[in-house]
Amino acid sequence: MGYPVTHLALTGEDASLLRRWHAAGEDAAVLARVRELAASSAARVSTDQAWEPIRRCLVGYHPISDGEPVFGRRDYIIELLDPGAVAAAAAALAEVSQEWLRERFESRSPRPNPGPVNPGPVNPGPVEPGPSADFGAVWECLARLAGFFARASRTQRYVLFFTASRYWRPPRRETGPDGRTRVVRPAYRPQDYTVDPNSLRSLPAGGGSWPFEAELAERDGVLYSWTEVGRFVRGGRTWVRLTISDSEYYIDVENADDRIGRIECVDPLVAYWLARRTDKYPVVLEP
Amino acid sequence: MAGLGVHFSFPAGRGGQLRDGDQASLAFVGELKERWDAYYLQQTDQAWDAIHRCLADGTLAWAGGDWPLNGAILGGEPVYLGRDHIIMFLDDHDVAEIAAALDEVTQPWFRARFFDLPAHGYQGRTDEAAFDYTWGWFELMRAFFRKSADEGRRLVFTADQ
Numbered sequence: 408m409g410y411p412v413t414h415l416a417l418t419g420e421d422a423s424l425l426r427r428w429h430a431a432g433e434d435a436a437v438l439a440r441v442r443e444l445a446a447s448s449a450a451r452v453s454t455d456q457a458w459e460p461i462r463r464c465l466v467g468y469h470p471i472s473d474g475e476p477v478f479g480r481r482d483y484i485i486e487l488l489d490p491g492a493v494a495a496a497a498a499a500l501a502e503v504s505q506e507w508l509r510e511r512f513e514s515r516s517p518r519p520n521p522g523p524v525n526p527g528p529v530n531p532g533p534v535e536p537g538p539s540a541d542f543g544a545v546w547e548c549l550a551r552l553a554g555f556f557a558r559a560s561r562t563q564r565y566v567l568f569f570t571a572s573r574y575w576r577p578p579r580r581e582t583g584p585d586g587r588t589r590v591v592r593p594a595y596r597p598q599d600y601t602v603d604p605n606s607l608r609s610l611p612a613g614g615g616s617w618p619f620e621a622e623l624a625e626r627d628g629v630l631y632s633w634t635e636v637g638r639f640v641r642g643g644r645t646w647v648r649l650t651i652s653d654s655e656y657y658i659d660v661e662n663a664d665d666r667i668g669r670i671e672c673v674d675p676l677v678a679y680w681l682a683r684r685t686d687k688y689p690v691v692l693e694p
Numbered sequence: 695m696a697g698l699g700v701h702f703s704f705p706a707g708r709g710g711q712l713r714d715g716d717q718a719s720l721a722f723v724g725e726l727k728e729r730w731d732a733y734y735l736q737q738t739d740q741a742w743d744a745i746h747r748c749l750a751d752g753t754l755a756w757a758g759g760d761w762p763l764n765g766a767i768l769g770g771e772p773v774y775l776g777r778d779h780i781i782m783f784l785d786d787h788d789v790a791e792i793a794a795a796l797d798e799v800t801q802p803w804f805r806a807r808f809f810d811l812p813a814h815g816y817q818g819r820t821d822e823a824a825f826d827y828t829w830g831w832f833e834l835m836r837a838f839f840r841k842s843a844d845e846g847r848r849l850v851f852t853a854d855q
Contacts, residue, residue, distance in 0.1 A: 594845065641829075674837075679841060680840045692844055
């Protein structure tokens with residue numbers, strides 16, 4: 408996956424708080440608290456790039472990330488394992504030997520990414536295949552996870568699994584081996600660029616009540632939280648193309664006689680093109 | 695009336711048989727059509743005709759217009775010489791070059807070219823609805839070129855005549 412993947416040990420009090428917030432629909436508060444814990448807690452393990460091979464190896468043996476969801480948005484997976492599940496995971500991980508893991512690692516590794524380097528002469532820049540974790544790094548991470556689960560089990564802690572969603576993988580910026588900034592972008596998948604229906608719920612079905620430009624520009628306009636990326640003409644009318652922060656999907660909104668008219672979701676492939684246009688650094692394409 | 699246009703992408707190491715004559719080209723494209731992998735193809739319906747004219751010199755001539763924009767539809771390497779099909783091949787470097795040029799195409803520029811097509815002998819419709827249809831397919835084709843360039847793949851464009 409190549410994104411931060413963290414297991415965090417939690418007290419019962421923190422676990423209850425996250426459950427309450429999630430039940431009340433306060434997912435932003437859940438995410439803020441989890442980020443805070445991930446940044447400050449000593450009782451955590453980050454597996455990051457090694458997570459995907461570890462997950463593949465453990466499929467059919469014992470899951471260590473499937474718990475009770477305490478987050479309702481699609482951009483992150485935040486799941487809670489109760490002390491019983493933690494104890495079971497600790498026992499399962501304690502049985503994993505290096506030989507067993509190596510056999511699974513080798514038989515379950517995906518084929519190499521076929522995409523070669525493609526230096527584009529102008530923006531949005533060249534794309535290169537990304538690196539993959541080697542077995543040594545995977546084994547080292549699994550050993551740390553086993554120790555982490557054993558400690559959490561002994562102290563009757565909950566464990567929180569926290570990662571960016573596999574179904575929505577935002578690009579990230581990092582420093583490459585040459586010391587230059589680059590963007591790491593997952594290979595195109597339509598679901599990463601498909602409009603989240605939840606984001607459309609607050610938009611008016613029939614025209615809105617303000618002039619079109621006011622809906623866009625005024626703080627309490629219904630389109631204020633969206634960002635304009637372009638205008639174009641369709642059907643003889645002006646349309647505005649919009650996106651929303653922390654996402655890479657787009658909508659087209661018609662200006663119909665100075666009111667909000669039709670609202671259409673931009674095709675995911677076109678959204679990919681639009682997203683690539685915003686890449687300001689060379690891009691590494693992840694498999 | 696133009697046939698239906700489709701771009702297929704395939705890995706850079708493949709497609710050598712496209713240069714082995716008409717039958718080999720037809721067989722290669724037939725395989726791609728048989729597989730019909732929606733992730734690696736992009737249709738342009740009948741809009742490819744007008745799209746090529748807008749990107750080239752207003753005509754359907756293979757050599758019309760300037761590289762790399764004229765390469766997107768009919769400016770690749772012709773690998774089928776019969777009259778019943780069009781099969782044009784673009785290697786991965788061509789795809790990257792064309793994708794970069796297509797990235798810079800704006801709707802006003804494309805629009806001006808589209809409404810000027812009758813002056814170059816185009817007999818299709820050139821009203822607002824026809825423009826929307828053509829631009830809509832163009833946007834998808836352009837995004838497919840970007841994706842294919844990012845993936846380092848080759849392309850063939852095919853259409854029945």
